[in-house]
Structure formats: C-alpha cells, structure tokens
Amino acid sequence: MPRLHQTSRELVASEDEAGERIDRWLAAKIPELSRSRIQALIKAGAVTSGGGTIGEAGWRVKPGRSYSITVPEAEEPTPRGEEIALDVVFEDGDLIVIDKPAGLVVHPAPGHETGTLVNALIRHCGDSLSGIGGVRRPGIVHRLDKDTSGLLVVAKNDAAHKSLSEQFADHGRDGRLHRAYLALCWGVPDRPSGVVDAPLGRSQANRKKMAVVSETLGRFARTHYHVEKVFADVDGHDFVSLMRLELETGRTHQIRVHLAHIRHPVLGDPVYGTGFKASARRLGEGAREALHHLRRQALHAAELGFEHPVSGQEMAFESELPADMAHLIAALEAPET
Missing domain, CATH: 3.30.2350.10 (Pseudouridine synthase)
Incomplete structure (x- = not known):
C-alpha cells in the first residue's frame, strides 16, 4: 500500500483567543475541517505544542503559544467504487x-x-x-x-x-435550503392546503417502522401539503390527489407516515399504505395496471435548493416526474371507455 501524504499547519493563539477550547479554536482557524474531524485528529495524537501531544479536545489554548496540527491524506474508502450509471x-x-x-x-x-x-x-x-x-x-x-x-x-x-x-x-428555517416533493395519495384532504404536525418515533409494534407517537416518545415533525390536482374513480368521485409537500423537519419516512396518519397514504406504499390496497378496485383498468407496474411508493423529490457551500451562490434544481409516475398520472386522467 502506498504511503499516505499528509499536511501540517502551524497556528499561534492571540491574547483574545486565550482560554478557548482547542477543538473549537482549530475549527474556527481551519474552516475546511469539521469540529468532529478535528476532535478525531486530537484523539489520534495529531495536535502538538511545544514538543508535546495534546490529547484532550477541551484543552485551553494559551496566548502566544504555537500549535501544530497534522492532517493525513484521506484513506481509500470502504466500500469500493462500482460502475453504476448515474443521472x-x-x-x-x-x-x-x-x-x-x-x-x-x-x-x-x-x-x-x-x-x-x-x-x-x-x-x-x-x-x-x-x-x-x-x-x-x-x-x-x-x-x-x-x-x-x-x-x-x-x-x-x-x-x-x-x-x-x-x-x-x-431545515430551511434560515432560507438557504428548499425541498419539495410530489406524491400521489389516496383520497382528497378536506382542505386543499394544510400542515401535518405530529411527532414521529419508532413504532412500538414494529421497530422497523416509524409511527406518530406522543411528544415524550417522538421527535417534532412537521409537513406542509398542497393539493395540486384531483383524479376521479370509475364512478366520478374524487379519489386520488397529486400533492406537493414541503418539509419543516427531515425525519425518517416523514412524508409517508404523516400522509398515512391523515388517512391519505401514498399510492403503492408497501409499508404505510397496505390498508388501502383494496382501493385500487375503484380505479379504471388502465390506472390499476399502471399502479400494479409502479411497484413502489409514488413519491418523488422534485425540487432542491441550497446555498453553495463554498461560493455562497444560490443553487436551485428541478426534476421532472419519472416515467412510472407520469404514466400513472396519465392513466388516472384517461377517461374509461
């Protein structure tokens, strides 16, 4: 294995910086390294001063003193790379x-x-x-x-x-981050726009699932929804909604659990929408077939915006619905003959 190259930085603490924790001080001086990364380097003996090693992240820096930090070259990853097509x-x-x-x-x-x-x-x-x-x-x-x-x-x-x-x-509270999803859901909410405000935690019945739980057992979670379009069943009754969803938090399975909680689970959801399988009978033949071939939850991360971490530029991206969801929507819109 080739020897890894490493870089060293020498820094001197000023009078104003005296008494700061060394992990916090180094993180401010070297912004490209996270504080947790610096703490790991301290633990590994990579930070020295006056010929001695500093082994505690809580060590207080002294004015006029020089501190050296050695950062090894990044190790090769585990797992290994694989040739997989990416968009x-x-x-x-x-x-x-x-x-x-x-x-x-x-x-x-x-x-x-x-x-x-x-x-x-x-x-x-x-x-x-x-x-x-x-x-x-x-x-x-x-x-x-x-x-x-x-x-x-x-x-x-x-x-x-x-x-x-x-x-x-x-989660976008400072205006830098934006995320929006599109989902096809069973039923139509009473209001065209609303907020699902319900804490989430592990299901007590099935630890592999998430569930709405009490505030003492779960974590705060909030989802905003807006009904973009409504589709009818074979009898002409409103039956499926295309919803646009924005997250105020980012909990595991948040959208899927919150929509199931308000009795409008995502079409095709094999975990949180199983109680609505029979609802497919009320769809037209083309929509039933498209839903059968979907073989997944009809949920798509359609918009993503953030501040570029280096340039500070505002970045914004949109993704069209994938073919399987677009086909299902076309089938839901098609009149039954």
Whole structure:
C-alpha cells in the first residue's frame, strides 16, 4: 500500500483567543475541517505544542503559544467504487447533485452492501473526493428511501459536508435550503392546503417502522401539503390527489407516515399504505395496471435548493416526474371507455 501524504499547519493563539477550547479554536482557524474531524485528529495524537501531544479536545489554548496540527491524506474508502450509471444534474469540485432513480439504495447497509449510490459515487468522482472525516468517500447529508426517486446533493469534501449538513439540520428555517416533493395519495384532504404536525418515533409494534407517537416518545415533525390536482374513480368521485409537500423537519419516512396518519397514504406504499390496497378496485383498468407496474411508493423529490457551500451562490434544481409516475398520472386522467 502506498504511503499516505499528509499536511501540517502551524497556528499561534492571540491574547483574545486565550482560554478557548482547542477543538473549537482549530475549527474556527481551519474552516475546511469539521469540529468532529478535528476532535478525531486530537484523539489520534495529531495536535502538538511545544514538543508535546495534546490529547484532550477541551484543552485551553494559551496566548502566544504555537500549535501544530497534522492532517493525513484521506484513506481509500470502504466500500469500493462500482460502475453504476448515474443521472448527474450538476457537479463541481465541492459537490454533486444526482437525480436518483427508484430502487437505488443510498448507503451500504446489511442486505445492501453493494450496488448503492455511495458505491457509484466513489467510482464516478474518483480523485475529486478529497475526503470526509479523513476517508475518501462521498458525504451523505440527506437521504431518500430506496423506492423514492428524485434529487439528492452529496458533498465531496469536509468543507462542503460541514456547510450542507448545517443547512439540512436547519431545515430551511434560515432560507438557504428548499425541498419539495410530489406524491400521489389516496383520497382528497378536506382542505386543499394544510400542515401535518405530529411527532414521529419508532413504532412500538414494529421497530422497523416509524409511527406518530406522543411528544415524550417522538421527535417534532412537521409537513406542509398542497393539493395540486384531483383524479376521479370509475364512478366520478374524487379519489386520488397529486400533492406537493414541503418539509419543516427531515425525519425518517416523514412524508409517508404523516400522509398515512391523515388517512391519505401514498399510492403503492408497501409499508404505510397496505390498508388501502383494496382501493385500487375503484380505479379504471388502465390506472390499476399502471399502479400494479409502479411497484413502489409514488413519491418523488422534485425540487432542491441550497446555498453553495463554498461560493455562497444560490443553487436551485428541478426534476421532472419519472416515467412510472407520469404514466400513472396519465392513466388516472384517461377517461374509461
């Protein structure tokens, strides 16, 4: 294995900086490194002063004293890269925006060790990945479920990862981040626009599922919805809605659980919409066939906006509905003969 190259930085604390925690001080001095990355380097013995190693992140800096930090080159990733076709919407040296197809898992996990978006990005990005947390890997700052399609941004380096993570953690409250989804849902809400405000946590009955739970057991979650279009059943009654959804939080399965909670689950949802399987009988033959061939939840991440982590430029992207959802909508609109 080739020897890894490393870089060193020498910094001197001023009078005004005396007494600051060294991890916080270094993070302010070296913005391209996250504080957690610096803490890991301190733990690894990479920070020294006066010939001695500083092993505690809470060490207080002293005025006029010189501190050295050694940052090793990013290690090769595990998992390994794989040749998987990607729909790249935008890419530069700091990030990449992907239009993810349904069926593609974002990150390796038990049962999905290979064939993931991360495997594909490691191969696609190659040397442009300068490392996240010291490992040459893409920085996943948000995820889409395996069978949800649409836009996803991924960081290529620590600085981009730090900025994008902060934007997603804030969920757009500071105006930098914007996300919107389109979903086909059973039924029509009483109001054309509204808010689902219900805490989410692990289901007590099935730990693999999420559920609306009490505030003491769950985490705050809020979803805004607007009905874009309504489709009728074979008898002419309003029966399916095309909804536009925006998240104020980003909990696991949030949209799917919240829509099921208000009795308007996503069409095709195999986890949270199973109680509505019989509803397909009220669709026309073409719509029933299109729903059968969908074989996933009809949910698509259609809009993504954020502040570029380096340039500060406002970035905005839109993704058209994938063919399977577009075909289902066309079938829902088609008159039955």
